[in-house]
Amino acid sequence: MKIGYVRVSTEEQNTARQEIMLRELGVDELFIDKASGKNADRPELRRMMEYVRRGDTVIVESISRFARNTRDLLDLVEHLTEKQVEFVSRKEAIDTTTPTGKFMLTVFAAVAELEREYILQRQREGIAIARTQGKYRGRPAKDYPNFECVVARWRNGEITAVQAMKQLGMSKTRFYERAKLLNK
Structure with missing residues (x-):
């Protein structure tokens, strides 16, 4: 069977382009996630990984739709290989049944991870600029009205x-950080 996997990062994004491409390739079953690719903890990806059987082929539009970091990609493909399932990425023309395909998979996985790191770096830079311009203040601190009273009870045993x-x-971290600030 040909199994298609589609992923977009948010609920608002459209999967139609990927779906059409995979349908044209004759996929028998399609799994669609609307979630970040930062890790492999995605419901439809998990379902697909359980669903595939020996002799199946998993087809994706591009590596970045399947995984965003090298370790996840290689782990997922290794799991597919153990189940004797082939992996094909159309955009990068990767087919894991060949040694060259396996090598190219590793190279493209590293590129996808690098792209993700660049996105995060640009985001951090944008936030820093917005802060200097007074346009970004972050999430407002949560108010705990009886914090001092509860901390006093804790310190008194x-x-x-x-x-x-x-x-x-x-959380433990937030509690101890705030309790420490009360001493100052």
Whole structure:
């Protein structure tokens, strides 16, 4: 069977272009995720990986639609190989049944990961510029009205730190950071 996998990063993005291309290639089954490719924890990808059987071929429009980092891509392809499933990426013309295809897969995976890192770097740079212009302030700090009282009870030994965190609905890191600021 030919199995198609489609991914876009957000719910608002359209999958039609990828779907049409894969349908034209005669895929029998199609799995579609609307989620970031930063990791392999995607519902339809997991479903597809369980679904494929020996002799199947997984076809994607491009490597970046399948995985955004080298390790995930190589792990996914290795898992497919163990199941005796072929992997084909149309854009990069990669076919893992050949040694050259396997080599090219590794090279393109590294390029996809580099592209993701560039995107994140540009995002950080854009945020830094926006901050200097006063246009970006980040998420507003959450208010915990009874924080000082709960911390005082914790410091007096009336409650444990875990109980204090639970009462406040705070993570361990945030709790200790804020408690430390009270000492200053």
